[in-house]
Amino acid sequence: MDDDGREFSPGVHYLVGGNTKVYGSSLPRLREEDLERTEYPSGVSPAWPFRYADIEPYYGQIEELFRVHGTTGEDPSEPWRSSPFPYPALEHEPYVAETIRRLCDQGLHPSSTAMGVDLRPGGACIRCSTCDGFPCRLGAKSDAQTCGIDPAVATGHVRVLTNAKVDRLVTEKDRVVAVAGERDGEPFRITGGAFVVSGGAANSAALLLGSASDDHPDGVANSTGLVGRNYMVHNNTHIAAVDPRRKNDVVFQKTVAVNDFYRDMGDGFPGGTIQLIGKVQGSMMKTHATKVPLPVLNRIAERSMEWLVMSEDLPSPHNRVTLNKNGQIQVSWRRTNYDRHELLLARTKKILRTAGYVGIAEQRFDIALNSHMCGTVVAGTDPATSVLDPWCRAHEVPNLFVVDSSFFPSSGAQNPALTIGAQALRVAAEVEWERVD
Numbered sequence: 001m002d003d004d005g006r007e008f009s010p011g012v013h014y015l016v017g018g019n020t021k022v023y024g025s026s027l028p029r030l031r032e033e034d035l036e037r038t039e040y041p042s043g044v045s046p047a048w049p050f051r052y053a054d055i056e057p058y059y060g061q062i063e064e065l066f067r068v069h070g071t072t073g074e075d076p077s078e079p080w081r082s083s084p085f086p087y088p089a090l091e092h093e094p095y096v097a098e099t100i101r102r103l104c105d106q107g108l109h110p111s112s113t114a115m116g117v118d119l120r121p122g123g124a125c126i127r128c129s130t131c132d133g134f135p136c137r138l139g140a141k142s143d144a145q146t147c148g149i150d151p152a153v154a155t156g157h158v159r160v161l162t163n164a165k166v167d168r169l170v171t172e173k174d175r176v177v178a179v180a181g182e183r184d185g186e187p188f189r190i191t192g193g194a195f196v197v198s199g200g201a202a203n204s205a206a207l208l209l210g211s212a213s214d215d216h217p218d219g220v221a222n223s224t225g226l227v228g229r230n231y232m233v234h235n236n237t238h239i240a241a242v243d244p245r246r247k248n249d250v251v252f253q254k255t256v257a258v259n260d261f262y263r264d265m266g267d268g269f270p271g272g273t274i275q276l277i278g279k280v281q282g283s284m285m286k287t288h289a290t291k292v293p294l295p296v297l298n299r300i301a302e303r304s305m306e307w308l309v310m311s312e313d314l315p316s317p318h319n320r321v322t323l324n325k326n327g328q329i330q331v332s333w334r335r336t337n338y339d340r341h342e343l344l345l346a347r348t349k350k351i352l353r354t355a356g357y358v359g360i361a362e363q364r365f366d367i368a369l370n371s372h373m374c375g376t377v378v379a380g381t382d383p384a385t386s387v388l389d390p391w392c393r394a395h396e397v398p399n400l401f402v403v404d405s406s407f408f409p410s411s412g413a414q415n416p417a418l419t420i421g422a423q424a425l426r427v428a429a430e431v432e433w434e435r436v437d
């Protein structure tokens, strides 16, 4: 539900492997300064409770695990790294290479997108046209099932319960003692010592809020009232840029990003990133341009190239996930820091026009296009202003961890999945699990 109690259909998918099953596999790191306090004209992006150097080794590990292909030396905003990319960057198809040339002519520095697809020698990826937004039927996309869950299950130490929805964390005083829920219509309850919630930014917050009890009247780990607040989702816009003179025959389009404005738009403040997305077909455009005939959309798609313009949004206590009286998830959301996005969008359009794209259509992300949501159970060092400690452990409930995009104190302006994975490895490695109980 939105703030006015209207239902909407969010871009959230329930799968083993979570939303990485359908994600676009773009796996960049955040930059050093994304984890530091950053001032914008209309607000502040707060510092994280750890620095880039603390998570950097885990970025290297998750890149290895998720078979990330990339290269260094092209991107003016790239952060330092202690290990090279595990695999070389994806080749650009000729249409993309020509566009890169036109961007370079403008003094820009297009760089290869860090991608998680299995294009290792002998790898299973066939570079098809339905990567972004679809599960991979060849198991070649580096998603959390293929790279994380399946290998874990193969060890024999991990069991996955499918079709199981957790409805409640059962607590005794300041401990979680069980999770309770329903599987295939039957109730289940699982007891344990340590509990890790990874339901995604909306569902993790909803689970904590929905597990209120006499000991936790406002929800688990929520005596501050912070659970669910500071919902962020990036300021995103899709652009379809049309050059009627060039037919776009690309199959796998998502190989380039422009990060020249990431740190500075020329006015001393960050702008964000501009990235190619997977090639959009006419039938995909039809879901938004419902009144335009399909043959017309197909003609446009033949000559268009699609981009994502992404800038940072800022945490606000008013942007939040709550449960209404019927137990439904309600999202209160107003755009923040949008002046930066407007500037980056305008600059992007100018660049694309100069590169020969005379027609530009845009789709600004609304409340339903929330694929990059984060920040509802934030990590910090001060229990008065955060729910989790820097290792994602609840300040108030020592055997509860929330390890997903909820912990982000700020959103940066890069795709979130690699950072979620890196922090998961950091938590796994640095918490003394045998002492958690």
Ligand SMILES: Cc1cc2nc3c(=O)[nH]c(=O)nc-3n(C[C@H](O)[C@H](O)[C@H](O)COP(=O)(O)OP(=O)(O)OC[C@H]3O[C@@H](n4cnc5c(N)ncnc54)[C@H](O)[C@@H]3O)c2cc1C
Binding pocket: 011, 012, 013, 014, 015, 016, 017, 018, 019, 020, 022, 023, 024, 025, 026, 027, 028, 132, 133, 164, 165, 166, 167, 198, 199, 200, 201, 203, 204, 207, 371, 372, 373, 403, 404, 405, 406, 415, 416, 417, 418, 420
């Ligand atoms: C179409 C699309 C494209 C994207 N492209 C990119 C990209 O290119 N790069 C990038 O970095 N990011 C991308 N993202 C975003 C990325 O997928 C998410 O940031 C990431 O998956 C979030 O991870 P998470 O662990 O927070 O939650 P999720 O991936 O949402 O995982 C949550 C899991 O918990 C389960 N769950 C939720 N509630 C319950 C419950 N009550 N009981 C039991 N299970 C529950 C869900 O079924 C799901 O399996 C994309 C997302 C989408 C939708």
Ligand code: SF4
Binding pocket: 117, 118, 124, 125, 126, 127, 128, 129, 130, 131, 132, 135, 136, 137, 138, 139, 140, 141, 142, 252
């Ligand atoms: S085969 Fe297609 S869907 Fe699978 S990883 Fe490669 S490009 Fe993506």
